[in-house]
Amino acid sequence: MRLRTIARKAACALVGLAALVGAVEFEARPAMAEELAKDLFGAEKLPAATTPQSFGFYSKGCFTGGVAIPFEGDTWTVMRPSRNRRWGHPAMIALLEKFSRDAASDGWPGLLLGDISQPRGGPMLTGHASHQIGLDADIWLTPMPKRELTSAERENKSATLMVDPKTHRVYDKLWTPAHTQLLKRAASYPEIERILVNPGIKKKLCDTVTGDRSWLRKIRPFWGHDYHFHIRIGCQPGSHGCKEQAATSPGDGCDKSLAWWFTEEPWRPNKNPDAPKARDIMTMANLPKECRMVLQAPSPASAEAATYHGDGRAPVAVAASPEPAEAPAATAVGETPPEPVSANAFAPTPAIGIPLPRPRPGG
Numbered sequence: 001m002r003l004r005t006i007a008r009k010a011a012c013a014l015v016g017l018a019a020l021v022g023a024v025e026f027e028a029r030p031a032m033a034e035e036l037a038k039d040l041f042g043a044e045k046l047p048a049a050t051t052p053q054s055f056g057f058y059s060k061g062c063f064t065g066g067v068a069i070p071f072e073g074d075t076w077t078v079m080r081p082s083r084n085r086r087w088g089h090p091a092m093i094a095l096l097e098k099f100s101r102d103a104a105s106d107g108w109p110g111l112l113l114g115d116i117s118q119p120r121g122g123p124m125l126t127g128h129a130s131h132q133i134g135l136d137a138d139i140w141l142t143p144m145p146k147r148e149l150t151s152a153e154r155e156n157k158s159a160t161l162m163v164d165p166k167t168h169r170v171y172d173k174l175w176t177p178a179h180t181q182l183l184k185r186a187a188s189y190p191e192i193e194r195i196l197v198n199p200g201i202k203k204k205l206c207d208t209v210t211g212d213r214s215w216l217r218k219i220r221p222f223w224g225h226d227y228h229f230h231i232r233i234g235c236q237p238g239s240h241g242c243k244e245q246a247a248t249s250p251g252d253g254c255d256k257s258l259a260w261w262f263t264e265e266p267w268r269p270n271k272n273p274d275a276p277k278a279r280d281i282m283t284m285a286n287l288p289k290e291c292r293m294v295l296q297a298p299s300p301a302s303a304e305a306a307t308y309h310g311d312g313r314a315p316v317a318v319a320a321s322p323e324p325a326e327a328p329a330a331t332a333v334g335e336t337p338p339e340p341v342s343a344n345a346f347a348p349t350p351a352i353g354i355p356l357p358r359p360r361p362g363g
């Protein structure tokens with residue numbers, strides 16, 4: 001009797017499971033037929049040559065009008081250049097160039113730049129949940145060497161690990177006042193809303209910064225970020241499809257929320273280490289609908305045509321039509337002569353949204 005009940009229940013369960021599997025298959029088929037967004041965006045070599053706009057959120061989106069930072073300047077060097085992740089919203093690229101000069105005047109010899117975004121943003125094949133809308137950038141906590149780095153060094157040189165992975169405290173022999181000053185300078189720009197650092201670095205700042213501590217509010221503890229820090233700027237004017245992040249809570253953050261990072265909880269092993277990451281399963285259907293248009297938009301003539309040199313001239317990345325789908329063929333793009341912009345990266349700390357290569361359509 002009991003056995004029969006169990007058998008019946010098992011049979012029901014099997015039928016239920018079969019139905020469920022059928023339903024899952026039915027549901028999953030269209031999604032699986034769709035290519036992964038990271039494959040599509042990861043294959044793009046050049047930006048969408050239209051007005052700069054970010055669509056979606058930092059961890060789920062894409063962008064147009066991207067410009068590249070040159071591989072090197074007097075005060076910065078792009079690391080891992082073969083990844084082709086030196087692209088960002090023009091406001092981000094201008095800010096990075098300005099930040100590098102300000103940092104140099106503070107005594108930091110120059111910035112080693114990690115990943116910014118792919119040419120059209122979107123999820124990446126490797127690394128990063130965010131960096132998808134041209135408004136995030138990683139900067140090494142290692143100063144730029146005085147001599148020029150070779151191409152091999154740019155690809156292979158290691159950054160310096162600043163935090164003891166066992167204690168989650170900064171290595172005191174490595175941390176210098178110049179590191180603190182670098183983060184303070186980054187926090188001084190109104191465009192920068194958040195700076196992600198390892199909890200050990202946040203603690204070091206909490207323990208040592210005297211005088212004005214208001215800038216500590218922007219410094220946010222997060223996993224990783226022990227070789228580099230991450231700057232994030234807000235949605236830029238003209239990006240109506242850009243989703244703002246929540247504001248940081250008031251105060252310097254040197255409180256219970258920081259103490260939590262020095263408990264066991266944040267460091268427990270992942271219970272489900274094989275679960276796929278969001279960026280690995282994201283399809284075009286998961287991204288804002290504009291991202292399909294972003295993939296179809298024309299390219300500039302070359303990467304150089306869309307490189308921002310901080311000389312007050314806009315890169316020639318912008319197609320004649322502001323509508324990605326109706327934009328002219330890629331060959332026409334890049335022939336437009338450079339236009340002066342109203343402000344540039346040499347200006348005092350720029351207001352948000354500049355320099356825009358073109359006024360946005362319709363004002």
Ligand SMILES: [Zn+2]
Pocket residue numbers: 128131136137138229230
């Ligand atoms: Zn980052």
